[in-house]
Amino acid sequence: MPISLDATAAGFDADFAALLTMKREDSPDVDAAVAAIIADVRARGDAALIELTAKFDRLELTPERLAFTPEEIDAECARVPEAEREALDLAAARIRAYHARQMPEDAHWTDDSGATLGWRWSAVEAAGLYVPGGLASYPSSVLMNAIPAAVAGVERLAICVPTPDGVANPLVLYAARLAGVDRIYRIGGAQAIAALAYGTETVAPVDKITGPGNAFVAAAKRRVFGKVGIDMIAGPSEILVIADDTANPDWVALDLLSQAEHDESAQSILITTSAETGRAVADAVERHLQVLERRDIARASWRDFGAIITVPDLAQAAALSNRIAPEHLELCVADPEALLPQIRHAGAIFVGQWTPEAIGDYVGGPNHVLPTARSARFSSGLSVMDFLKRTTLARMTPESLNAIGPAAETLARSESLQAHGLSVRARLDALNAKT
Amino acid sequence: MPISLDATAAGFDADFAALLTMKREDSPDVDAAVAAIIADVRARGDAALIELTAKFDRLELTPERLAFTPEEIDAECARVPEAEREALDLAAARIRAYHARQMPEDAHWTDDSGATLGWRWSAVEAAGLYVPGGLASYPSSVLMNAIPAAVAGVERLAICVPTPDGVANPLVLYAARLAGVDRIYRIGGAQAIAALAYGTETVAPVDKITGPGNAFVAAAKRRVFGKVGIDMIAGPSEILVIADDTANPDWVALDLLSQAEHDESAQSILITTSAETGRAVADAVERHLQVLERRDIARASWRDFGAIITVPDLAQAAALSNRIAPEHLELCVADPEALLPQIRHAGAIFVGQWTPEAIGDYVGGPNHVLPTARSARFSSGLSVMDFLKRTTLARMTPESLNAIGPAAETLARSESLQAHGLSVRARLDALNAKT
Numbered sequence A, B: 001m002p003i004s005l006d007a008t009a010a011g012f013d014a015d016f017a018a019l020l021t022m023k024r025e026d027s028p029d030v031d032a033a034v035a036a037i038i039a040d041v042r043a044r045g046d047a048a049l050i051e052l053t054a055k056f057d058r059l060e061l062t063p064e065r066l067a068f069t070p071e072e073i074d075a076e077c078a079r080v081p082e083a084e085r086e087a088l089d090l091a092a093a094r095i096r097a098y099h100a101r102q103m104p105e106d107a108h109w110t111d112d113s114g115a116t117l118g119w120r121w122s123a124v125e126a127a128g129l130y131v132p133g134g135l136a137s138y139p140s141s142v143l144m145n146a147i148p149a150a151v152a153g154v155e156r157l158a159i160c161v162p163t164p165d166g167v168a169n170p171l172v173l174y175a176a177r178l179a180g181v182d183r184i185y186r187i188g189g190a191q192a193i194a195a196l197a198y199g200t201e202t203v204a205p206v207d208k209i210t211g212p213g214n215a216f217v218a219a220a221k222r223r224v225f226g227k228v229g230i231d232m233i234a235g236p237s238e239i240l241v242i243a244d245d246t247a248n249p250d251w252v253a254l255d256l257l258s259q260a261e262h263d264e265s266a267q268s269i270l271i272t273t274s275a276e277t278g279r280a281v282a283d284a285v286e287r288h289l290q291v292l293e294r295r296d297i298a299r300a301s302w303r304d305f306g307a308i309i310t311v312p313d314l315a316q317a318a319a320l321s322n323r324i325a326p327e328h329l330e331l332c333v334a335d336p337e338a339l340l341p342q343i344r345h346a347g348a349i350f351v352g353q354w355t356p357e358a359i360g361d362y363v364g365g366p367n368h369v370l371p372t373a374r375s376a377r378f379s380s381g382l383s384v385m386d387f388l389k390r391t392t393l394a395r396m397t398p399e400s401l402n403a404i405g406p407a408a409e410t411l412a413r414s415e416s417l418q419a420h421g422l423s424v425r426a427r428l429d430a431l432n433a434k435t
Helices: A012-021 A031-044 A046-057 A070-078 A082-100 A139-152 A170-179 A189-198 A215-224 A249-260 A275-291 A295-305 A314-324 A336-342 A357-362 A398-414 A418-434 B012-021 B031-044 B046-057 B070-078 B082-100 B139-152 B170-179 B189-198 B215-224 B249-260 B275-291 B295-305 B314-324 B336-342 B357-362 B398-414 B418-434
Strands: A003-006 A107-110 A116-123 A126-130 A156-160 A183-185 A208-210 A238-243 A267-272 A307-310 A328-332 A348-351 A388-395 B003-006 B107-110 B116-123 B126-130 B156-160 B183-185 B208-210 B238-243 B267-272 B307-310 B328-332 B348-351 B388-395
Touching: A003 A012, A012 A314, A031 A046, A031 A189, A031 A215, A046 A189, A070 A170, A082 A139, A082 A170, A082 B398, A126 A139, A126 A189, A139 A156, A139 A170, A139 A208, A139 B398, A156 A170, A156 A189, A189 A208, A189 A215, A238 A249, A238 A314, A249 A267, A249 A275, A249 A295, A249 A328, A249 A357, A249 B418, A267 A275, A267 A295, A267 A314, A275 A295, A275 A307, A314 A336, A328 A336, A328 A357, A336 A348, A348 A357, A357 B388, A357 B398, A357 B418, A388 B357, A398 A418, A398 B082, A398 B139, A398 B357, A418 B249, A418 B357, B003 B012, B012 B314, B031 B046, B031 B189, B031 B215, B046 B189, B070 B170, B082 B139, B082 B170, B126 B139, B126 B189, B139 B156, B139 B170, B139 B208, B156 B170, B156 B189, B189 B208, B189 B215, B238 B249, B238 B314, B249 B267, B249 B275, B249 B295, B249 B328, B249 B357, B267 B275, B267 B295, B267 B314, B275 B295, B275 B307, B314 B336, B328 B336, B328 B357, B336 B348, B348 B357, B398 B418
Parallel strands: A003 A307, A126 A156, A126 A208, A156 A183, A238 A267, A238 A328, A267 A307, A328 A348, A348 B388, A388 B348, B003 B307, B126 B156, B126 B208, B156 B183, B238 B267, B238 B328, B267 B307, B328 B348
Antiparallel strands: A107 A116, A116 A388, B107 B116, B116 B388
């Protein structure tokens, strides 16, 4: 049974705090194994990749076969049915249009002192995207990772995707091509992350690595962080639905289950102003759990981490939601726009009950790589910004240096950094000698 | 002697590659000690902070004395001389004006399908800034960390600064007050980071922790990452100066030394099109090294990590600079604006020889917290963005769901995520039943 809480009941605060700190994931400690794999790939390059792929994916490769050839990609893409092809095309176009609007602007201005200041954005040169193999090999994630990189202007995009027993997912290859990926490697796990970060004879190193993965991939990303940039380390998925008595309980139940079916560690929470809606949603969830294909996973998630919280009003719903800082937040209420300003911490908000969270997973346009585990308090979903970096610019004139240089000299002295001060003083002396 | 390279000489590529991969820092492995300190603070709160502060800072505190009182801050601020006060006021005003321009805009639009899309920025609620004690306790860093947070709209700003033997730096307290910091705690090291991340009876937990620190602080920041956001883990400082024969060798030498004096692991590199300028800069560096207050540090840095590289033209200077991706880049050339478009990877660029890097450390306006160790290839300096996060928004109308929902359903099926598809289908069925 999921947790059932009433915000007006005695002991609610403690129960809610327990919900907030509930541990949903026990990451196995694979750090030592991952360190050994990374060292092996750094030392032996392709030979290590080939050996590890034979061991973990039961696939015999050669250096030439580490990457798919264009012909192999053609052949896999040809196997994608028309409907899936059209759906991916639509998704890619919408994701591209959304992310194109995120491109930030450069800035330049001259201030009162005559100094020219500003900044400039530029793309990272090369990015590597990790795509899990097997069941969790999602073509939608390929689009969500690769398109922001392409929009940002990354010149070289590589994908690593394991192909256990040599079986590839044609939709993944089609999505990769659609997003403008240059190279697709048949490698996975920590060894793929090591190859992207350090390079081998065949795999060119990249500057930034993104994409989901298992505990080995996550540990490898943490280890190579600093040598390259990485995106967030995502935890299990979450959804919070705020519903009033106008919400359709069946739709809300399916939305909750669409997170629960991801993973036994996923978390689905309903906060409702209507106890009746709460009961109706609970009933609908049970009904769907009888027949859903992934019912075992969804049932475990709902039983262990699901929650229904009844609140007296929407203001309190918003306040609790802000404490949870959910990855996905649905506002299934009569006037969602009125509730919106009260929401502060959430990765993505789905406004109104015609906006199921699943739309955002595929074709809405916004990214589906979002902050989990309450990290929406301080971080954002994936965007073009993850593939850009800012260089600040400053240009002093002799006059502006004369105006603000003495203050720099004073502060350098107060920090006992003499050469800092002298570098300003030497210029001011030259200037004053001239005048 | 610093490394001296000629880009036209045989073997240059290998020598330059060696310069790029030169290891400048041996971080002591303090991870186990830090893990124990964090566990202790989580378990015992204030009591652990008090005990650890007595041990590491030789300072006996009580829970009441963990934070400075407003009266204590007043008293320390009163000790700041007028010149330093004015210099900090000027620096704060310029840093605030620069960072105010970084505030990103929210966006909302309606697309062809009738869907409303967009995003919204919001500030993290609380941020904690770490300030080292002793010699490296820089008031300028307080401004550079706290002002972007204040500009972003962070409501609660706390500083942790160790006060060994009870000695505080009045300028640090003055800068903190100037930047709008609410609480200043007399604690340092891993225990301060633990307190900011997890909270104690006296220290309220924050959402984001920034600021420089020693190996213990860096290891603690890595450990609490995920529970809270952190800024980058900064390495030793670096400067690259590109100079032609119009550059003043004495100014360039002082600019190189202003990084070298920071730290024996700092790195100062000159790339010049003029062998004569190279020699003159080398001579000027030696001359200043005779008399500089921090000459022992600067000499070690210049000897072990300094480099002078002669190149045939500025295009090659830019290409090498992009491979180095320096934290600070000065363009001391006749036409710096012409060179600027060729520069891609740098934390901050100082344009023209009237712009010494030290201006950027204090009063220029841009942030002085910048990516080191070649990470300007994929990351940016500190900015208001570090204290903001983006929530994406999507609102479907029944019509827009009808238009794009079927594609989402198709993709959900292809990923074997049935509930995802059903959450869309249930709505489409209701809609079609109505019409």
